[in-house]
Structure formats: structure tokens, C-alpha cells
């Protein structure tokens with residue numbers, strides 16, 4: 001068990017800078033998820049922690065020791081690969097014990113560790129099989145078992161679930177969470193699936209173009225995104241961005257969306273946005289759940305307006321509605337009984353207590 | 367409306383299916399046609415040899431029907447298998463081949479591993495270079511090589527020419543490049559994550575090679591072994607040039623030098639010797655083929 005620290009870590013491949021200076025402190029026992037779009041440098045970062053890639057610049061510390069030049073086998077880490085990478089000629093038990101056998105652990109100790117891991121992962125009856133006799137989900141469990149028996153300082157996962165079908169992925173996600181609750185090993189987990197990131201992580205690191213965009217707990221990222229990239233990456237369906245301006249109307253600060261629609265800001269928000277120049281081009285960020293059908297007695301800060309819907313998507317528990325404001329497609333979530341219909345007008349309410357205001361040019365959340 | 371669509375689609379599908387299976391039938395017919403022709407073509411000589419090997423010298427020279435044995439006899443087999451000279455050739459061939467296969471595998475497996483995985487400076491060029499050496503025929507090399515060994519003999523007093531073990535130096539120049547090339551191909555098909563997993567599990571390069579790569583690429587090793595064995599068992603030019611004393615000869619050269627006396631061809635024994643000589647590679651093929659066909663990395667990844 002150990003903490004992991006990255007200091008200004010850079011990775012250059014000839015011309016390309018895959019990772020451009022990453023600072024990250026991962027506490028002991030913490031489960032940190034690196035998330036971001038394809039090619040943003042998640043795997044590269046993970047592989048540098050593992051020691052599979054040299055670092056071009058900066059320092060990586062595991063348990064307080066700089067490990068820049070320490071080979072992978074001496075870093076005391078375990079890694080689970082996207083394609084499992086099981087040794088095809090060994091049985092499940094041999095796969096799991098390979099690392100321990102190389103280190104010449106006593107036979108009894110190896111057996112007890114393998115048994116324990118197999119029990120934890122519910123693969124006891126599979127230990128004598130070869131990998132080719134296992135299903136994808138079972139192979140993934142064996143790959144995790146191989147990491148667990150080593151009892152390393154750090155677990156590294158590189159998109160371990162992306163080869164599984166949707167249902168199995170949900171199941172294995174829970175499995176991984178359970179394992180982490182039991183063994184409490186510091187974990188760095190790479191995924192491009194924001195749901196996986198939100199559900200698994202103690203803290204999520206959102207990466208983009210080789211840089212860290214934001215670090216925070218799942219809730220922080222969801223409710224207080226720092227940039228438009230994070231705001232749009234986290235959450236499904238994604239946050240809506242509607243072009244807008246600030247305007248003073250009758251002594252109160254308003255946010256103007258269209259010629260027809262301008263909402264007065266709740267007092268807390270008005271105070272926060274007071275200093276923004278009125279001419280600035282802004283974006284109003286609203287999550288779909290904050291655009292609902294209008295209610296007879298709205299709470300303070302909830303403003304109603306009327307619009308014509310383009311498309312509706314009944315999901316059972318709720319209905320997703322899509323309409324257009326100032327050229328931007330907007331998604332809302334209404335009650336299935338609210339009477340939303342394709343092409344029909346509907347009176348909607350926006351909850352401005354949960355709004356975000358972004359600079360349209362820089363994408364920074366104000 | 368739905369039914370109408372189905373009714374319409376059904377005959378179309380049937381026709382398509384029919385034409386596909388007709389294609390297949392024709393493809394099969396052609397395959398059988400050519401396979402039978404090739405089989406006849408390649409099996410005729412050994413059958414002829416076998417028939418001749420059962421005849422006495424008298425019957426061969428009597429020029430009766432060459433495809434029929436009127437007085438079958440095992441005297442050629444008995445003659446050869448009791449001849450110390452023939453057994454000596456056989457023994458020399460066996461020793462040379464076993465050593466060459468061992469030497470080849472000891473060199474080409476680690477070489478292929480280094481060239482395909484360790485990615486040192488110039489490894490790609492070196493890999494191509496290894497293959498190019500295989501393309502130079504031995505007919506081009508035997509004179510300079512002979513001269514080389516003669517010079518070495520003059521300078522150091524180590525006489526290699528006319529000793530069977532000179533072949534242990536010569537044959538690997540043929541087998542090592544090709545076997546290295548085969549093994550590079552097999553190693554390349556092993557996913558990179560497998561050696562990364564091994565490295566993280568704490569394996570050194572040597573351990574990754576011996577505990578992961580060799581077992582996983584075992585079919586490739588079998589293929590390379592078969593190749594090395596066949597080449598060294600059947601090689602003719604080098605032993606013809608470099609060995610002359612009867613006790614140093616290997617089988618292919620031994621048969622023609624000892625069984626052809628002047629212009630007297632002992633056909634019965636020549637055929638018998640050739641047949642007996644072809645037996646070991648056949649036996650090796652038969653035993654190793656099962657392993658060769660076994661799957662390579664099944665189960666390593668998502669499959």
C-alpha cells in the first residue's frame with residue numbers, strides 16, 4: 001500500500017507530446033479514475049506509472065520513492081490489461097501464481113493466496129482450467145486475481161471492462177468496487193466511459209489533450225465542473241449549452257437567451273455574476289434534469305417558458321424532450337405524464353439555482 | 367404485407383444459396399482433380415523405388431516389367447542393414463542432424479526473441495539482414511568456404527576438412543537464418559501485453575523467453591525443428607565437397623559414393639538406401655505434426 005505522486009510528468013514520442021505535464025497526488029487506499037476521450041494520454045500516463053514507458057520529464061513517486069528509473073518488476077505494482085493478457089499455456093491457478101512463483105514464495109503461501117483470491121472473485125471451480133476454456137468475464141476475473149495475489153502497492157487498470165458486453169460490464173464494475181473495499185489497495189483506473197468513472201472513483205481525473213482538465217470527487221465534477229469540456233464530458237445526456245448574455249432589467253440581473261426569453265437570476269447567482277461585462281458572449285449551462293415541465297407553484301429561482309418540442313423520447317421512468325433555442329439543441333427530462341409530444345408546444349421550467357455560466361470563447365465556467 | 371415480403375424474399379435466397387453451394391462443389395471438384403494429379407506425380411518415384419528395392423540384381427538387369435516384382439526378396443535390405451559402412455553413414459547423418467537442430471534452436475530462438483521484442487538500435491535492419499543471408503545459395507558459397515577452411519587449417523593446424531563435424535559449422539549457416547525468421551513471425555503474433563504482464567509479474571528477459579514465449583510459440587518451435595532437421599538430413603552439396611573418407615560420410619553422399627562403383631550401379635541397394643534414408647524425416651513429421659497444428663495463443667486475450 002502506498003501513495004502515488006506525479007510531478008510535472010511529460011511524455012514525448014518523437015514529435016508528439018502525448019502527456020504534457022501532469023501533477024497528481026493519489027493518497028494511500030484511494031481509487032482514482034483517469035477519464036477522457038480517446039488519445040488524451042490516459043494509457044500513456046498509466047504505463048508510465050507502471051514503468052512500461054520511460055518518462056520524458058518530471059518525477060513519479062510510489063510510496064515516497066522516486067521510481068523514474070526503477071524497472072516495472074521492482075515497483076511492486078500490478079496491472080490489469082484491456083485484453084486480459086493471460087498466459088495461454090497456464091491454468092488459472094498458474095496464471096495467478098506466476099509472479100509469486102518467480103519470487104520463490106513458499107508453496108503453501110502461494111496456495112493460500114490463490115485460494116483466497118479465487119474465493120473473492122468467485123472463480124474457485126475454474127482454477128484448473130486454461131484461459132481458452134473461460135468466458136470473457138471469467139478471463140477478466142482471472143486477470144484481476146493475478147493482480148490481487150501479488151498484494152502489490154498499487155493496482156493499475158487500463159480499460160479492463162471495455163471488451164465486455166454492457167450487462168457484464170455493470171456486473172464487473174460492482175465486482176471491482178467490492179474487491180477494492182476488501183483489499184483497499186491504491187488503485188489507478190483508466191477508462192473512457194464517464195459512467196464507469198463516476199461509479200467507481202473516490203476521485204476522478206478528467207484528461208484532455210495530454211493535460212489534466214479537472215480533478216475532483218464524482219459529485220464535484222458533476223455539480224461544479226471547471227470547464228466546458230468537463231461539463232459536457234460528465235453526465236448523460238450531456239449538459240445543454242445555450243448562447244446567452246447578461247442584461248439588467250428593472251434593476252435585476254437577467255440572463256437573456258432569445259429576444260423573447262430572459263430569466264431573472266436568483267439572488268445568490270446574481271451576486272456571483274454581477275461583475276461580468278454585459279456584452280460578453282456567454283453560454284448558459286443547464287443539465288437536462290434542470291429543465292422540466294412547469295409546475296403550478298414553482299420554487300424560487302425556477303422560471304417558466306413555453307416552447308415547441310422537436311422530438312420526445314419516452315424512457316419509461318421519464319421522457320427526454322428535445323427542442324431548439326437560438327440554434328442550440330436542448331435536452332430536458334420531464335415526467336411521462338406531462339403530455340410531451342413530438343412537435344407540440346409545452347410549458348417548461350428551468351432551475352436556475354443549478355445553472356452554470358460559461359465564457360463562450362475560453363470555455364471556463366464562471 | 368409482411369407475409370408478402372417474406373414470400374418474395376424466399377425464392378431469391380434459395381437461388382443464392384444454391385449457387386453458392388454449386389460454386390463450392392466445383393471448387394471441391396477442381397481441388398480433388400489437382401490433388402490427385404499431384405499425388406500421382408509425387409508418389410510415383412517412391413513407389414517405383416520401393417518396387418525396385420524388392421528385386422534382386424538379376425531381376426533388375428533382366429529388364430522385366432519394372433512395375434511388378436516376380437521374385438520378391440529382402441536381400442537388399444538385409445545387405446544394407448548388416449553393412450557396417452551403411453550403418454556408419456546412417457549414424458553420421460543422425461549425429462550431424464541432431465547436433466545441427468540443437469545448435470540451430472539454441473541460436474535462432476533467443477535471436478528471434480531479441481530481434482522481435484527487445485527493440486535495440488538497428489534490430490529491424492538486422493532482422494532483414496538475417497533473412498537476406500538465407501537467400502544466398504550454397505552453390506555460390508562452397509568454394510570460398512572450402513578455401514576458408516583450408517586457410518584456417520594451414521594457419522592454426524586445426525583440420526576441419528574431411529571431418530564430419532565440419533558440417534556442424536556449415537549447416538547452421540543454412541538453418542539459423544530461416545529458423546530465426548520463422549520464430550520472429552511466431553513471436554510477433556504474441557500480443558505485446560503478454561510480455562508486459564510478465565515483466566510486471568517480475569520476469570526477467572530470460573524468464574519471459576523461457577516461461578512465456580517458448581511454451582506459447584511451441585508450434586513455431588516444432589516447425590523450425592522440422593525444417594532444420596530436414597535441411598541437415600537431406601543436405602547434399604556441402605558433405606559432398608567437404609567430406610571424402612568413407613567413415614566421415616553422411617547418408618546422401620555415402621549411398622552414391624559407396625554403391626556406385628565405377629559405372630556399375632547397384633540399383634537395388636541404391637533404392638533401398640534412399641528409402642531407408644527417407645524414413646527418419648517421415649517419422650519426425652508424423653510425431654510432431656500434432657503439436658504443430660495446436661493453437662498458438664488461444665485464450666490469451668479476449669478471443
Ligand SMILES: Nc1ncnc2c1ncn2[C@@H]1O[C@H](COP(=O)(O)OP(=O)(O)OP(=O)(O)O)[C@@H](O)[C@H]1O
Pocket residue numbers: 013016017018036037038039040041042043044045192
Ligand atoms: N508509441 C507511440 N508512438 C507515438 N505516439 C504514440 C505512441 N503511443 C501513444 N501515442 C500517442 O499518444 C497519445 C496518447 O495515447 P494514449 O494511448 O495514452 O491514449 P488514451 O488516452 O489511452 O486513448 P484510448 O482511450 O484510445 O486508449 C495519442 O495521441 C497517441 O497517438
Ligand SMILES: [Mg+2]
Pocket residue numbers: 042043044
Ligand atoms: Mg488507452
